[in-house]
Amino acid sequence: MDAKNREWIRLIERKTEHLRSAFIEKGMTGLCKTIQNELDSWKNETINIGVLGEAEAGKSTYINALRNLDADEPGGAPVGNTNMTSKIRSYDHPNNKNVHIWDFPGVGSTNNPKDGYLEKIEFAKFDFFIIMTSKRFSENDIWLAREIKKKRKKFYFVRTQFEDDVENEMEKKENKEIQKKDLESILKQKVYEDCKRNLEEFKCEDNIFVIDSYVKSSYDFEKLETHLIHDAFNISDGKHLAITSCLTVMTLPSLKEKKLVLEKRIPKIALRAAFALRVKDTDIMILKEEMEFYKQQFNLNERSLRRDAEVSNIMERLSKIEESVQHIEKESNEMEELNEIDKLMPFLPVINIRKTYKASKTLLQKALERIYEKAVDVNLTMMEGLTHD
Missing domain, CATH: 3.40.50.300 (P-loop containing nucleotide triphosphate hydrolases)
Incomplete structure (x- = not known):
């Protein structure tokens, strides 16, 4: 095993011990707060x-x-x-x-x-x-x-x-x-x-x-x-x-870079959602907030789309682009994994936490992939507008 892989293993072990300690010392609330603090530390x-x-x-x-x-x-x-x-x-x-x-x-x-x-x-x-x-x-x-x-x-x-x-x-x-x-x-x-x-x-x-x-x-x-x-x-x-x-x-290489960075968040977001199952509907809220964050990061929010359309001289196509983005949101709300999580009852055995974690990871990965693909489509449309200026 090379030095880089050994360092990664040590890092994972330290993070695992850190989360375990948070749970032992402060219970479920402390663990959820620790996970959220780590997710927000970049801010x-x-x-x-x-x-x-x-x-x-x-x-x-x-x-x-x-x-x-x-x-x-x-x-x-x-x-x-x-x-x-x-x-x-x-x-x-x-x-x-x-x-x-x-x-x-x-x-x-x-x-x-x-x-x-x-x-x-x-x-x-x-x-x-x-x-x-x-x-x-x-x-x-x-x-x-x-x-x-x-x-x-x-x-x-x-x-x-x-x-x-x-x-x-x-x-x-x-x-x-x-x-x-x-x-x-x-x-x-x-x-x-x-x-x-x-x-x-x-x-x-x-x-x-x-x-x-x-x-x-x-x-x-x-x-x-x-x-x-x-x-x-x-x-x-x-x-x-x-x-x-x-x-x-929002060029293709930078879109791909953003996707790789956002993928690193998925396990922690899924873990936080899984433990939040004990407070009804909080898990769904956490997942929807993360998907909204993906949309903002790929400039698919209303302000960014309008600004990019103006720069690219494609304002006449803006409404169709916005409609296609809304369709992605609708698909996300109807995803099988979200429905599966919604049916799980709070305060039930640990098996539901495991199910929520697994379904949340799958949901976020699929949602990120769809939003990324839509961002690529929008990027190509913008570039086409610039080319025909």
């Missing part, structure tokens, strides 16, 4: 993401895009205000107030010299750093990357405003006959190669991202989010779930 995780770069690098626009907000919405980061660049600003994620994205002033100016800069931004508390530029990474950017690397913090190089580059090249006479998609590919490769040469000392080929925050469905915006999710997993389970619940780009 208390604090994540700090620092966005670094010089003025006009597109930091504010990226921060808004990461939070699925416009600059003129409540909580939106002001865009195009160079005076704001001289201040440190923190923006909470609307889906989780414990996830903070920070906009930092550029380093190396009279107001923000290198000496003392890291202390000024409270460098040590950050989980991730995103170093942005709309042109070429400067000496100051490279200095920051060196300092971050010394502290063994995760950081990413992000080249922004790429759509502007494409549009500018499209207007040139020599490019009139080139298809936009082909030109995008050519320019993107050029940017990658330039960044690799510029950042050669970091050996960071897999850590360079080309994005345009106004066109999140194109280029590397989703790829960057996926890296954030994967790297959060290496910090802790809580941070992994916290950041996965926040990121909103």
